[in-house]
Amino acid sequence: MFSRITHLPLGVMAFCLIINILIASLWYQPFMLGKAWQNFTGQPIDGPPNPAKLIPAILGTVVYIFTLAILFQLIGIDSLGKGLLFTGFICLGIIAAVAIPIHLYDGFPLKQFIINFGLTLVNFLINGALLGRFS
Secondary structure, eight states, rough: OOGGGGOOOOOHHHHHHHHHHHHHHTSSSSTTTTOOOOOOOOOOOSSOHHHHHHHHHHHHHHHHHHHHHHHHHTTTSHHHHHHHHHHHIIIIIIHHHHHHHHHHTOOOHHHHHHHHHHHHHHHHHHHHHHHHHHH
């Protein structure tokens, strides 16, 4: 099964990670969605983020980009369009479907979920497009 994995596009994977970090750093700025997010969480958005909170997010991003790259090779995703379609289905059909009920059950507002999940969806789609195009 894993004999289909001939190479992993490490350069593209690294680029995806950098893009994800840049988008996240903009996403939560006050001029974007930062003020709304701050209203829900009460966490400050001024100054640099806490590294203890960033490290798990970065490691999680590395893991899911790596996983997508392997999946793309295993199932033969080899174009931008297929990458977008696949990651859209995964993100909306699996991740959101599991995360929304948990989020709402825990008493968090739907708008807060939309802010946080919106970032996940945008990053997934970008990663899918890039990995699909350059795998």
